[in-house]
Amino acid sequence: MARPRILSGMRPTGPLHLGNLMGALDNWVRLQDSYDCFFTIVDWHSLTTDYADPRAIGQNIVEVAADWLAAGLDPARSVLFVQSQVPEHAELHLLLSMVTPVPWLERVPTYKEQQQQLADRDLSTYGFLGYPLLQTADIIVYKADAVPVGEDQVPHIELSREIVRRFNHLYGPVFPEPKTLLTEAKRIPGTDGRKMSKSYHNAIYLKDPPEVAREKIRPMVTDPARMRRTDPGNPDVCPVFDLHKAFSPQATQEWSAAGCRSAGIGCLDCKGRLTDHMLERLATIHARRPEFAARPDTVWDILREGSRKAREVAGATMEHVRAAMKIAYPK
Numbered sequence: 129m130a131r132p133r134i135l136s137g138m139r140p141t142g143p144l145h146l147g148n149l150m151g152a153l154d155n156w157v158r159l160q161d162s163y164d165c166f167f168t169i170v171d172w173h174s175l176t177t178d179y180a181d182p183r184a185i186g187q188n189i190v191e192v193a194a195d196w197l198a199a200g201l202d203p204a205r206s207v208l209f210v211q212s213q214v215p216e217h218a219e220l221h222l223l224l225s226m227v228t229p230v231p232w233l234e235r236v237p238t239y240k241e242q243q244q245q246l247a248d249r250d251l252s253t254y255g256f257l258g259y260p261l262l263q264t265a266d267i268i269v270y271k272a273d274a275v276p277v278g279e280d281q282v283p284h285i286e287l288s289r290e291i292v293r294r295f296n297h298l299y300g301p302v303f304p305e306p307k308t309l310l311t312e313a314k315r316i317p318g319t320d321g322r323k324m325s326k327s328y329h330n331a332i333y334l335k336d337p338p339e340v341a342r343e344k345i346r347p348m349v350t351d352p353a354r355m356r357r358t359d360p361g362n363p364d365v366c367p368v369f370d371l372h373k374a375f376s377p378q379a380t381q382e383w384s385a386a387g388c389r390s391a392g393i394g395c396l397d398c399k400g401r402l403t404d405h406m407l408e409r410l411a412t413i414h415a416r417r418p419e420f421a422a423r424p425d426t427v428w429d430i431l432r433e434g435s436r437k438a439r440e441v442a443g444a445t446m447e448h449v450r451a452a453m454k455i456a457y458p459k
């Protein structure tokens with residue numbers, strides 16, 4: 129029996145950090161065992177916010193792909209491709225734009241939120257408003273059964289389902305309604321205690337060499353009430369402990385929590401152990417990544433081959449779409 133198909137993507141904003149690894153990539157690597165996987169670097173989505181200066185996107189595609197390959201995404205088992213290399217995404221996006229009411233897009237929660245957050249840019253563009261519509265096209269052009277996402281993306285998938293229902297109602301059953309495959313959320317704070325993010329300059333990157341990762345963790349924010357080594361602390365409010373929960377075995381977590389509450393350990397001891405476990409977890413990535421990063425041509429070969437495979441599937445879907453819409457004209 130054919131395995132269910134999933135699709136997910138990442139924007140090429142630069143090298144990936146621990147938040148990307150624990151929030152998505154790690155899960156994708158596991159999903160390869162049970163799903164027919166399509167993973168895409170969504171470069172057109174980067175243009176929705178970075179249209180004024182897109183120069184970095186090409187290099188960022190290589191950075192993301194190097195991280196993917198080093199983390200264990202396997203081009204022999206998954207289709208790894210670049211969105212813009214499959215122009216069918218754009219055609220389907222256009223056709224979907226004909227049937228999608230504008231208020232459906234305006235009510236997506238991230239629309240207004242992001243406009244406020246990125247107030248230094250003019251995001252009153254159609255491209256930005258249409259972002260979830262392009263995302264819908266990305267998913268359904270492969271007739272994906274499900275989409276692995278975090279909690280914040282659930283309204284987008286709900287919108288995709290609504291658009292599919294409308295399309296199928298108008299033209300017949302072309303697309304399956306994609307389901308949400310919720311990724312368990314782990315809190316991965318950055319070194320300043322806020323959510324790890326490239327734009328906060330608080331990220332530990334997969335490409336950071338071990339000594340750089342150690343340097344970043346050493347001054348990391350802890351329980352602010354623990355001013356002195358002799359003060360007992362509270363691991364429940366400490367971002368370092370959140371990272372322990374993501375990377376350290378149970379025994380180390382217990383050692384850290386007990387030592388923190390009793391002031392039996394210092395924060396530097398605690399961070400040192402955390403870094404050891406984190407680096408153990410990253411060892412394979414650190415070993416593999418330089419090879420890919422040093423050979424961008426090989427990375428592009430892999431992405432080109434993945435994009436070719438993706439186009440075969442997307443092309444067949446578009447024939448189905450044009451036929452259903454009665455716009456398949458003689459060639």
Ligand code: SF4
Pocket residue numbers: 350351354361362363366367368369384387388389393394395396398399
């Ligand atoms: S001992 Fe560890 S958990 Fe406690 S405040 Fe320091 S870094 Fe945080």
